[in-house]
Amino acid sequence: MFPLHRPRRLRRNESIRRMVRETSVGPDDFILPLFVTSGRGVKNPVASMPGCFQESPDEAVKTAREAHSLGIPAVILFGIPEEKDETGSSAFDPEGVVQTAVKALKDAVPALTVITDVCLCEYTSHGHCGLVKNGEVLNDPTLELLQKEALSHARAGADMVAPSDMMDGRVKAVREALDGEGFTHIPIMSYAAKYASAFYGPFREAAESAPQFGDRRAYQMDPPNIREALREVALDIEEGADIVMVKPALAYLDVIARVKEGFHVPVAAYNVSGEYSLVKAASRLGWVDHDRMMLEILVSIKRAGADMILTYFAAEAARLLNG
Numbered sequence: 001m002f003p004l005h006r007p008r009r010l011r012r013n014e015s016i017r018r019m020v021r022e023t024s025v026g027p028d029d030f031i032l033p034l035f036v037t038s039g040r041g042v043k044n045p046v047a048s049m050p051g052c053f054q055e056s057p058d059e060a061v062k063t064a065r066e067a068h069s070l071g072i073p074a075v076i077l078f079g080i081p082e083e084k085d086e087t088g089s090s091a092f093d094p095e096g097v098v099q100t101a102v103k104a105l106k107d108a109v110p111a112l113t114v115i116t117d118v119c120l121c122e123y124t125s126h127g128h129c130g131l132v133k134n135g136e137v138l139n140d141p142t143l144e145l146l147q148k149e150a151l152s153h154a155r156a157g158a159d160m161v162a163p164s165d166m167m168d169g170r171v172k173a174v175r176e177a178l179d180g181e182g183f184t185h186i187p188i189m190s191y192a193a194k195y196a197s198a199f200y201g202p203f204r205e206a207a208e209s210a211p212q213f214g215d216r217r218a219y220q221m222d223p224p225n226i227r228e229a230l231r232e233v234a235l236d237i238e239e240g241a242d243i244v245m246v247k248p249a250l251a252y253l254d255v256i257a258r259v260k261e262g263f264h265v266p267v268a269a270y271n272v273s274g275e276y277s278l279v280k281a282a283s284r285l286g287w288v289d290h291d292r293m294m295l296e297i298l299v300s301i302k303r304a305g306a307d308m309i310l311t312y313f314a315a316e317a318a319r320l321l322n323g
């Protein structure tokens, strides 16, 4: 009891604080998302995500090179195709935007891990993550398209695939497709607990993937649920997921903590677009300290239990942390 115990003794100066610090965050923890589009020399700013761009493969190479030199181990690619159709067929075009960008990145920066997001919403005219019939997103027929997409990414040289569609059974389907063509060494990072979130707003501008009718609540998870998240994670691990993701991160730190506690695979957390844009907007208004808030958010995601963080802050935070 006080006055014997004085926790403030261990907060007196920075060196003592460093000695007792329980969690660290650094460039090793980050995965940088990139929005790739076709063409050359294209670098379109995303208005709602200051510092983020839609980039052609040659520009993405420059961004990735810089990320690699900052110590960031991986990038994840989202494609913005020229043409969209009902079935999202450009998602598995061998000459598609993601496939082209993967090749360029692996040629230029071979040591950088290139992950691809496997989903149809960026490629379908209706903007949903699966095949649509009579206003409904069909589960089983979508699996075949996701298999084709994942395979075409692996053939292009992707190091890891990340299915983000939330169809049931897609991890098993993707694993079987990859193994069937000898890609047994390619890990699957599954978006296992992905919630139907308002925090994805700015991403849909960046990826031009807003649903043209309805919303994603019939396949993404309902925010009040946590036991369901644990079930989704358990199922994905049974189906062969190597890494499981919780998304978004900040409003779901409890989910990250429970997943970390309950399972023995690495846990990824997605610090999504809305979480990024809130900090950008409020700091532009002069209401918050951008850098402190950014680092506090990232360390909180680590503290909750994430082993890696997908974050648009990756390069900025790495620069700051590298001094």
Ligand code: PBG
Pocket: 117, 119, 121, 129, 164, 165, 199, 200, 201, 202, 203, 204, 216, 271, 272, 273, 274
């Ligand atoms: C595609 C996908 C989305 C995000 C990542 N993959 C959007 C969505 O589900 O609507 C969101 C990422 C972000 O907001 O940063 N299915």
